[in-house]
Amino acid sequence: MTDVPKDVRGLDHIDLELLSLLRVDGRMPNNALADRVGIAPSTCLTRIRRLREIGAVRGFHADVDPAWIGRPIQAMIAVRIRPDAREAIGRFAESLAGIRAVRDVYFVSGSYDFLLHVACADVDDLRAVITERLSGTGLISGTETYLIFEHRRGV
């Protein structure tokens, strides 16, 4: 049920293996990658380029511990938009990505409209984000804040 599929949207099992390897180590050298999946380095190179072009790989990022960049307080903030402010949702959503504390924006359906993963310098900073940047806009009908103790990546 939760296994890796054999073939997806034109990607063969080698592509899927490459994606899996790069998800674990985004800096694995092309040579090593080619070796691991059993193809030639040049072929591996063109495959990875293709994976980037089609959008299967959206980018490569360092996983930086927020605590080390002065943002030890993390939270997930569930945000509900006022029913009469739905048309402003687009611009508002854009503005969210501009808040430095925001690490992820999830557009969801459920009892809230957005989930924001934020990393803040301290509790005052977190409160400022919620009261000034969210509630302060007048577009929000409710928020719920989950303080994050720990965040683990999956396999």
Added chain:
Amino acid sequence: MTDVPKDVRGLDHIDLELLSLLRVDGRMPNNALADRVGIAPSTCLTRIRRLREIGAVRGFHADVDPAWIGRPIQAMIAVRIRPDAREAIGRFAESLAGIRAVRDVYFVSGSYDFLLHVACADVDDLRAVITERLSGTGLISGTETYLIFEHRRGV
């Protein structure tokens, strides 16, 4: 309020710049990095190695679109542990990371105990995760599922 601090836990502004650059592009070559922050490539190398050793950089990962690996259905599942099962929380948490659908586990405080970011093949798969892997354990007193329409990374 949400600005980058000048100095944090022994990291100077150059370290913070490096972290910022690598967060955006985890594959930026060492030469380019050194150039951008105004230090020699060899110095840059030792700094980045140190950033990894101290844990400021936890790793480098490709950002793979779940839809391309056969998991187009994403959700955030809020999970509440039964009060009388708190001591089993550790082993349960470990088992979560082993579920292939799970991309992130957030340990939180609030009206739930965990938030799970999952990516599933289809709605049946999602239901299986919730009913079999979560509720089915008998450790859970409640879940709430937010279907994710879109996920954007912050700056």
Added chain:
DNA sequence: GCTGAAATTGAAGAAAC
């Protein structure tokens, strides 16, 4: 600590199979 030069290694493209 940082630098600059030297050596090693990897990336990327071309040609032929």
Added chain:
DNA sequence: GTTTCTTCAATTTCAGC
């Protein structure tokens, strides 16, 4: 798609500052 070859760029080490 693979292999080999070739060129160029990046990584890494190290003596010296």
